[in-house]
Amino acid sequence: KQEVTQIPAALSVPEGENLVLNCSFTDSAIYNLQWFRQDPGKGLTSLLLIQSSQREQTSGRLNASLDKSSGRSTLYIAASQPGDSATYLCAPTGANNLFFGTGTRLTVIP
């Protein structure tokens, strides 16, 4: 069964800093990997989807990388803003399922 670990569990940074969130997974036979953000009491918002054949995907200030063979993905957030405060979840995908980690809770301090 796919096991997903996200480190750190919580992160607090001052506004303007660049930061990296880490995701590792045990089964490299994935279709793709998706990053989400979840605000308190809300649903999941899709941020980026990286196909298994890709190494990187960018959207605005966000850049996600994928190293399938080593079972790792990172989400890089440039010039962080208070509005980036949320829980970030990675989800490697199998044939029938998106497998979720427990997330990294990010707080950006103004």
Add this chain to the structure above:
Amino acid sequence: DAGVIQSPRHEVTEMGQEVTLRCKPISGHNSLFWYRQTMMRGLELLIYFNNNVPIDDSGMPEDRFSAKMPNASFSTLKIQPSEPRDSAVYFCASSLYQTNTEAFFGQGTRLTVV
């Protein structure tokens, strides 16, 4: 598109009652997922439909849970009878084509069983 729509947003019910959660996926999407989120276990897949057919229901906790997708625009998750340990946030998600494409989540239904 309005996105994935779930109803109700909040549900409080007494133990033993039947609960029905509803989901309208994004138009044109052929895959639908039901997830449950708790503090202890995080997000867990309950059931996955492809083209209205249940493909993987291995995550359905027990016979008290059932899910249907009578057409491409509607799905239900039913719990009968409900128990306090069913209290959680239930999410519905849809994707254009199986797990190969981006999945979009609804706002969830927060269920409290007292």
